[in-house]
Amino acid sequence: MKKFHFPLDAALQLRRRRVEAEEEQYRQIAIALEATAAASRNLRIELKTAEEGVGVSLTTAVELQSLDRFRAAAARRLRELEAQAESIRRDLARQQQRLVDARRDEELLLKLKVKVRAQWQVAADKELQDIADEAYLSQWARSR
Numbered sequence: 001m002k003k004f005h006f007p008l009d010a011a012l013q014l015r016r017r018r019v020e021a022e023e024e025q026y027r028q029i030a031i032a033l034e035a036t037a038a039a040s041r042n043l044r045i046e047l048k049t050a051e052e053g054v055g056v057s058l059t060t061a062v063e064l065q066s067l068d069r070f071r072a073a074a075a076r077r078l079r080e081l082e083a084q085a086e087s088i089r090r091d092l093a094r095q096q097q098r099l100v101d102a103r104r105d106e107e108l109l110l111k112l113k114v115k116v117r118a119q120w121q122v123a124a125d126k127e128l129q130d131i132a133d134e135a136y137l138s139q140w141a142r143s144r
Helices: 009-056 061-143
Strands: none
Touching: 009 061
16 A cells, blocks of 8 residues: 655645735735835824924914924825725735735635545555455455
Protein backbone atom coordinates (compact mmCIF):
# COMPACT_ATOMS: atom_id res chain seq x y z
CA MET A 1 0.00 0.00 0.00
CA LYS A 2 1.40 3.36 -1.06
CA LYS A 3 1.61 6.31 1.28
CA PHE A 4 -0.84 9.14 0.47
CA HIS A 5 0.62 11.79 -1.78
CA PHE A 6 -1.26 14.80 -3.12
CA PRO A 7 0.29 15.74 -6.47
CA LEU A 8 -0.73 19.39 -6.11
CA ASP A 9 0.91 20.00 -2.72
CA ALA A 10 3.37 22.45 -4.25
CA ALA A 11 0.51 24.43 -5.78
CA LEU A 12 -1.32 24.37 -2.45
CA GLN A 13 1.76 25.78 -0.71
CA LEU A 14 1.94 28.56 -3.31
CA ARG A 15 -1.71 29.36 -2.72
CA ARG A 16 -1.14 29.50 1.04
CA ARG A 17 1.77 31.89 0.56
CA ARG A 18 -0.38 34.03 -1.72
CA VAL A 19 -3.10 34.21 0.95
CA GLU A 20 -0.51 35.24 3.54
CA ALA A 21 0.89 37.91 1.19
CA GLU A 22 -2.59 39.27 0.42
CA GLU A 23 -3.42 39.34 4.15
CA GLU A 24 -0.22 41.28 4.85
CA GLN A 25 -1.00 43.74 2.06
CA TYR A 26 -4.51 44.19 3.48
CA ARG A 27 -3.07 44.89 6.94
CA GLN A 28 -0.67 47.47 5.51
CA ILE A 29 -3.48 49.30 3.71
CA ALA A 30 -5.65 49.20 6.84
CA ILE A 31 -2.75 50.68 8.84
CA ALA A 32 -2.42 53.48 6.27
CA LEU A 33 -6.14 54.21 6.57
CA GLU A 34 -5.88 54.34 10.35
CA ALA A 35 -2.86 56.66 10.11
CA THR A 36 -4.84 59.01 7.88
CA ALA A 37 -7.76 58.96 10.31
CA ALA A 38 -5.39 59.65 13.21
CA ALA A 39 -3.83 62.59 11.36
CA SER A 40 -7.29 64.00 10.73
CA ARG A 41 -8.27 63.59 14.41
CA ASN A 42 -5.04 65.23 15.55
CA LEU A 43 -5.55 68.18 13.22
CA ARG A 44 -9.10 68.68 14.48
CA ILE A 45 -7.80 68.62 18.07
CA GLU A 46 -5.10 71.17 17.20
CA LEU A 47 -7.68 73.42 15.57
CA LYS A 48 -10.02 73.19 18.55
CA THR A 49 -7.15 73.88 20.95
CA ALA A 50 -6.08 76.92 18.93
CA GLU A 51 -9.63 78.28 18.84
CA GLU A 52 -10.06 77.76 22.57
CA GLY A 53 -6.69 79.42 23.27
CA VAL A 54 -7.65 82.52 21.36
CA GLY A 55 -10.98 82.77 23.15
CA VAL A 56 -9.38 82.65 26.61
CA SER A 57 -6.88 85.47 26.34
CA LEU A 58 -7.02 89.00 25.07
CA THR A 59 -6.47 88.70 21.37
CA THR A 60 -4.91 91.03 18.91
CA ALA A 61 -5.72 91.43 15.26
CA VAL A 62 -2.52 89.58 14.38
CA GLU A 63 -3.57 86.60 16.50
CA LEU A 64 -7.00 86.55 14.87
CA GLN A 65 -5.42 86.70 11.42
CA SER A 66 -3.08 83.85 12.38
CA LEU A 67 -6.03 81.82 13.65
CA ASP A 68 -7.94 82.52 10.43
CA ARG A 69 -4.96 81.41 8.31
CA PHE A 70 -4.57 78.30 10.49
CA ARG A 71 -8.29 77.48 10.04
CA ALA A 72 -7.97 77.82 6.27
CA ALA A 73 -4.83 75.67 6.17
CA ALA A 74 -6.45 73.10 8.48
CA ALA A 75 -9.57 72.98 6.28
CA ARG A 76 -7.40 72.39 3.18
CA ARG A 77 -5.42 69.71 4.97
CA LEU A 78 -8.60 68.02 6.22
CA ARG A 79 -9.97 67.92 2.65
CA GLU A 80 -6.67 66.41 1.49
CA LEU A 81 -6.77 63.83 4.27
CA GLU A 82 -10.37 62.93 3.43
CA ALA A 83 -9.48 62.51 -0.25
CA GLN A 84 -6.51 60.39 0.75
CA ALA A 85 -8.69 58.30 3.07
CA GLU A 86 -11.23 57.77 0.29
CA SER A 87 -8.47 56.58 -2.04
CA ILE A 88 -7.16 54.25 0.64
CA ARG A 89 -10.68 52.88 1.24
CA ARG A 90 -10.93 52.07 -2.48
CA ASP A 91 -7.53 50.35 -2.30
CA LEU A 92 -8.70 48.45 0.78
CA ALA A 93 -11.84 47.26 -1.04
CA ARG A 94 -9.76 46.08 -4.02
CA GLN A 95 -7.33 44.33 -1.70
CA GLN A 96 -10.17 42.69 0.19
CA GLN A 97 -11.45 41.25 -3.10
CA ARG A 98 -7.96 39.98 -3.93
CA LEU A 99 -7.80 38.34 -0.50
CA VAL A 100 -11.21 36.71 -0.99
CA ASP A 101 -10.08 35.40 -4.39
CA ALA A 102 -6.83 34.03 -2.94
CA ARG A 103 -8.68 32.31 -0.09
CA ARG A 104 -11.18 30.83 -2.53
CA ASP A 105 -8.37 29.45 -4.71
CA GLU A 106 -6.71 27.89 -1.67
CA GLU A 107 -10.01 26.43 -0.48
CA LEU A 108 -10.62 24.83 -3.86
CA LEU A 109 -7.29 23.01 -3.68
CA LEU A 110 -7.95 21.98 -0.07
CA LYS A 111 -11.31 20.51 -1.08
CA LEU A 112 -9.64 18.67 -3.94
CA LYS A 113 -7.02 17.30 -1.54
CA VAL A 114 -9.75 16.04 0.80
CA LYS A 115 -11.54 14.39 -2.13
CA VAL A 116 -8.34 12.75 -3.42
CA ARG A 117 -7.47 11.57 0.10
CA ALA A 118 -10.94 10.03 0.51
CA GLN A 119 -10.50 8.18 -2.79
CA TRP A 120 -7.05 7.00 -1.67
CA GLN A 121 -8.53 5.84 1.66
CA VAL A 122 -11.21 3.81 -0.13
CA ALA A 123 -8.55 2.16 -2.32
CA ALA A 124 -6.31 1.52 0.70
CA ASP A 125 -9.18 -0.01 2.67
CA LYS A 126 -10.04 -2.24 -0.30
CA GLU A 127 -6.41 -3.32 -0.58
CA LEU A 128 -6.31 -4.18 3.14
CA GLN A 129 -9.57 -6.10 2.81
CA ASP A 130 -8.16 -8.04 -0.16
CA ILE A 131 -5.03 -8.92 1.85
CA ALA A 132 -7.17 -10.01 4.79
CA ASP A 133 -9.36 -12.11 2.50
CA GLU A 134 -6.31 -13.77 0.93
CA ALA A 135 -4.84 -14.48 4.36
CA TYR A 136 -8.12 -16.00 5.52
CA LEU A 137 -8.44 -18.16 2.41
CA SER A 138 -4.82 -19.25 2.72
CA GLN A 139 -5.38 -20.21 6.36
CA TRP A 140 -8.63 -21.99 5.52
CA ALA A 141 -6.99 -23.93 2.65
CA ARG A 142 -4.17 -25.13 4.95
CA SER A 143 -6.59 -26.29 7.61
CA ARG A 144 -8.51 -28.51 5.16
